[in-house]
Amino acid sequence: MPPIASPFVFAAALIVQAYPLCAGNQVLRSFPIKASQGVAVDGEYIYAISNTEIRKCDKVTGAAVTVWKADTKRAEFKHFRHLNSGTVIDGKLHCAHSRFPVAPNECTVEIWDVTGEKLDHVETIRMPPTHGSLTWIDRRGDGTWWMCYAVYGRAKNKETKLIHYRRENGKFIEEKSHRFPEEAVASWGTMSCSGGSWGPDGMLYATGHDLAEACVLRIHGDKLEYVRTEGGVGFCGQAIAWDRFSKEPGLWGIVKNKCVSLTVITAAKGKS
Structure with a gap:
């Protein structure tokens, strides 16, 4: 996947220089696509996610293909308030959604059909509050x-949970929950865990709200453990997504309302 030179690549490179924690990471490409919450990715497209809007863009050029906006006047979409992240599985974009801050515990998984150039909302799954x-x-x-599930505030964000589910009969069934290690919680400040994506090395890469870094975590026995912090990335917190459709171990992320970027994480190479 060749790098694409643009002013936004250079801007993302400045972020890398400011946080040189991990040598060798490379911002491969960056597009001036606005997204306030995060990004998802599949074989041909990236999905720039904002509160009530998703922009589907060409993965190579950044050109917009289609845009979906929640029409909150319609009954099926009136609950939309705060889309947060997404992952594409078998042609379906699954997004985390909450009604934060008006009703923080009202959460749903929202699903779109994204086959071809589609971006069609097909399902809402309500999660227990x-x-x-x-x-x-x-x-x-x-x-x-x-x-x-994030809990906010410096005194309370240690209550943020990572929950393992199984998918059964169209529902998510809770299996086990984990608390985040102190090293990760300390990096959030007063905020919480905004993004997470399982890497090709089997590690969980997790982001906070605004720092240009990702905490690398692993499940060890019954515990979620801190492994290291990856700096030298082209994103600043928010939701991230590993590119599982590329030969390079690339991690997509955003600089809020400025750009969407792809960073090659050197430490994850050859560990899939």
């Missing part, structure tokens, strides 16, 4: 589903 604000969803390489 018991854990916090749903900020991200992803499926690990072994087929297990994972969701993160």
